[in-house]
Amino acid sequence: MTIDSTIRASLSEDFAVQTARLKELTEINADTGDPAQAHDRAALLAATRQSLEQISGALRRIADGTYGLCQRCETTIPEERLEVLPHARFCVPCQQKHHG
Template sequence: MSIDHRTVDHSRLADLRASLADDFATQTSRLRELTELNADTGDPGEAHNRAELLVATRRNIEQITGALHRIAEGTYGTCERCERNIPMERLEILPHARFCVPCQEKANG
């Protein structure tokens, strides 16, 4: 089952938008906490872990922002490469998906 933009379930899309907005708020709060931590323990492993958490959090925020933008534009659920509908099952698992599985596999090489 894919999203058919002509018959999209607006309540489901509203729920998704709200869920993504909540995730955005959570990730933004996490980013703020990570950037405000200035405690240098001298442990290079801890510094590396913190840096990795910052990168992952920024990536999550970017993905969520992109999904919210696509919802606002009316392009959510459409593969950015082949322009086919992304299956609903994929979007339920990965709500920020930009590509269908075949196009994602091609992108990953």
């Protein structure tokens, strides 16, 4: 499967955005003493780290030539799915089995 340079560029751009967000979130030292605000910040940090992990994984798969292949059944992930979810690791049937 040939990787559209648009997908690679989009993933790289998303990676830069998420990296900047993570840096911003980790540099915020304003502890207001509000547990809800601390919880929200922790949730944002976790979501940003997860997003970076997913994007990094997709970029690694592009580099090693496995991008677009389901990591479970090794069939080709439909292009439409990758356009919507460029970091997808599984085809839809395997994703449904993976998450019940």
